[in-house]
Amino acid sequence: MAAQAITGHVDWKSDAMQARRRARYAADRRLQIYGMVAIFFALGFLAILVGTLSFTGYRAFVQTTATVEIDLSQADIDRGDLMGANWRNIVRDALRQQVGDIPRSDQRDYFNIFTSSAPFLVRDKVIADPDLLDGTARFSIPLSDPLDQLAKGQINPDLPENQRRVNDRQIEYFNQLQAKGLIAQPFNWGLFFNADSRFPELAGLAGAISGSFWALLVCFVISFPVGIAAAIYLEEFAPKNRLTDIIEININNLAAVPSVVFGLLGLAVFLGWFGLPRSAPLVGGMCLALMTLPTLIIVTRASLKSVPSSIREAALGIGASKHEAILHHILPLSMPTIMTGTIIGLAQALGETAPLLLVGMNAFITSPPAGIFEASTALPTQIYIWADSPERGFVARTSAAILVLLAFLVVMNAIAIFLRQRFERRW
Amino acid sequence: MNMLTDAAVEQKLHSTSNEAAIKMRGKDVTVHYNGKQALFGVNLDVPEQQVTALIGPSGCGKSTFLRSLNRMNDTIEGCRVGGEITLDGDDVYDPRIDVVELRARVGMVFQKPNPFPKSIYENVAYGPRIHGIARNKSELDQIVESSLEKAALWSEVKDRLNEPGTGLSGGQQQRLCIARAIAVSPEVILMDEPCSALDPIATAKVEELIDELRENYTIVIVTHSMQQAARVSQRTAMFHLGYLVEEGATDKMFTNPDDKRTQDYITGRFG
Incomplete structure (x- = not known):
């Protein structure tokens, strides 16, 4: 056999060779099947989740x-x-x-x-x-x-x-x-247009939805500019040394910190020190911003890095200064990816419960907040409150609220995917 | 003995000034990348309104030298340039030098056409706009038109200035990049293998263009193609392993080089 191989005469038709090829094809198919099983598994659980929620929740929609x-x-x-x-x-x-x-x-x-x-x-x-x-x-x-x-x-x-x-x-x-x-x-319009109530027949999500809206707005207004500025500095200006390495590692660590910790921080600092109003979307949004920030920095850095250096060189090569190269060329080109990352980060923040519980956004509040300083709940904390309520009607309403939350998440992620497909540039 | 040397020096000086004024001069240029030396004491003069070709096998340091001329190496982490590089007698690595002005005066065209993903007009207008060269829109329009004209692209794109520059063919894109460089009225244009990503017809057009541009600009071109160096340049410098092997008039370099390595390289024995 060895002599055969050295001389270059390989008997491709021999039984051993054919069996070997068959085994390789079988391995290909096995790998494919593993993947399909995994996807089936994941989709199955998703179907079970949505199915049970719909089954218990549909009654709340009338x-x-x-x-x-x-x-x-x-x-x-x-x-x-x-x-x-x-x-x-x-x-x-x-x-x-x-x-x-x-x-x-x-x-x-x-x-x-x-x-x-x-x-x-x-x-x-x-x-x-x-x-x-x-x-x-x-x-x-x-x-x-x-x-x-x-x-x-x-x-x-x-x-x-x-x-x-x-x-x-x-x-x-x-x-x-x-x-x-x-x-x-x-159809139970009250589910969307009523605020919370002790009576299930009147309880709705208006307060929670607007509370979540205000909190996300605060979260966006804080984390978006800060995240982009930090990412630009780290990616474009910061020297590569031990200090920036430590900063980078810590940002990555921060992204993995459990959100309840950010809630405790918010409780101690924003409520305790700054004396900001309890249960307000302002404070909830600030906690969510802390949580979103590392994700946003990581996403922005990655997207800045993905702009090919030829664009940077083109700008610098005709005498653009550093800020011009960044603000006129690199940042606009990475914006679609940054927006996608931001929306996904906000979607994550929308579903976040623990920090909001700690800053008191799980209070019982019967009118929607008119601004970021008024006490309110948010969608996930409203679900938490309703899930805890003894009345029978809240069982279905809890599921319905979860479905509403999921719908918002789906819409946000769909927007993110749309932006990515529509505007992202492949180099 | 002494007299003879002096006379030789004088004659050399005389002949240089006779040929052309020196636009840029590299004196004992060394470059290190993260402590690894890439260029060893290169002395090279770039005469005004001529095309100087830098040739040599891959990794010989010719692109490194080119990028040192307008300090594009500054953008590379860990790159250190030693020696002296002058533009009209001023050291470009002097801390007082304004790198933005330097890069406007010493423009650059890259290996791969890299138009901005914006319209053709915006690509050319960007440089004049950031430098505040045009006082109003019509002046800017004029600059765009004349730059595209000088880059031999105007007739092809004048009806679609608002279309994206990235939609042009490779050769057109490269000429657009040349127009973009011209638009800020540089004195020197550095070209880093400008035709390596182009087909032969586009290459011929760009080469023709380079020959025309010589009238107004000083050009330094890095190329892998011996024929291209022979066709477009008046002076050629041969690099090998970070050293400048020899430099001289292109006709002489290609017919009667002094150094054996140059001869081996241009005859295709290595590289």
Whole structure:
């Protein structure tokens, strides 16, 4: 054999050679199959995650309501003082009229079918549109959580009465309302436009979404310029010596620091020292910025490095100064990659919970924040709060909130991918 | 004996001044990259309004020498230049020298065409703009046009000045880079193997252009092609292993070189 190889005569058709080639092809196929199995595995888990979330969460996207007509022209309302009218009685009278006579002993159970905030809903609608006072208006009143669950089939009416959260009389009245065609299950816009509430039927994500928005805005405003400036200095100006090596290693380490540590830092420094307002998106955003910064510096440095040196030389070669070469040529060319990295960093920050918990963004707050100084929650902390709430309705809402968060993440990552595909230059 | 030497020196000085004024001069130039020496005491004069070709096998230091002339070596970490390089008698490595001005006066064209990924117009206008050479838009337009014209590219691109420079063919891109260098009115143009990435037809065009540019500019060109050196240059310098082997008029170098290494190299025995 050896002699054969040396003389250059190789018998490619021999059995041994053919078997060897077959084995090599088989190895190729095996490698491919491992990869496919791995992808199948990963996709499978993703499907399970989204599947279970959708299965528990889809009910939160509709809300059982009762359509109630209220004749406001007959009601005792002072047009100059809409806030002061006795909305509770007005609404209760209207609700009573929807079914026949209700014994006094049943009234409490009956009113509990509807959300306890019904008077405020009606009041706010009228204040928004005073013309409603001229006649009979229709209001869509959400049912309270137990009845909502009943309507969604989550409570079994065949159970003994003492084992369910709705009693027989409530079921009876509910059936009456349904028979009159007053019960509907429209899309639950409140999930997006209401702030948090103790009552699941009213709880929504508006506060959390705007809180997350403000926090991310703060995070972006801080980490983007600082990250780019740091990266430019390290990549373009800093001498390569021991000190810059240490800085580089520490930036890489910082990227791996658990986010809860940044939360503790924020708690100690931003709240403790600086005395910034607790639960504010400002502080949450600052913690997130600390967390995003190392990632952003690393991404920016990599993208600056990926601009070929010929562009730098071209600029320097016609007498551009260093800042001109960087700001006119290198930075614009690496911007798409930097933007992609920034969006992915922000998406990471959007899902980050631990630092926000530590700076108090898990408070119970019933109005969306109007700015970065007002107390608010954020999407991940809202999920945390709801997951902790005992009411049945929050189970579905937690899943729905997770789906909303995932949707935001998907959208952000899609934008990042789009930017990369559309603008990134291959050298 | 002594008299003779003096006379020889005088004659040499006389003949040099007769041929052309010296634009750039390297005196005992050494270059180290991170402690590794790449150039050993190179003495080379670059005469004005002539093409000086630097030839030699790969790694001989000719590009290193070229990049020392406009301090492009400054951008390389760990590069140290010793000796003296002068432009019109001024030391370019003097700390008081303004490197931005130097690089505007000593322009450079690189091996691989490297237009900015911007429009053709912007590529040429960029230099005049940062140096504030044009006072207004029409002056800038004029500079762009005349630069492209001098680079023999105007007729090909005048209708598509707003198209990206990277969309041109390789040869056009290289001429665009030459136009970009010309636009800041340099006195010297350094060319680092400007045709190595081009096909023969594009190469011929660029060579023709180099010959025309000689009227207004001093040109130093690094090339791997003996024929190119013979075609475009008036003076040739042969480098080997970091040393300047010999330099002289191109006709003489290619017909009757003094050094055996030069002869071996130009006849293709090594390199």
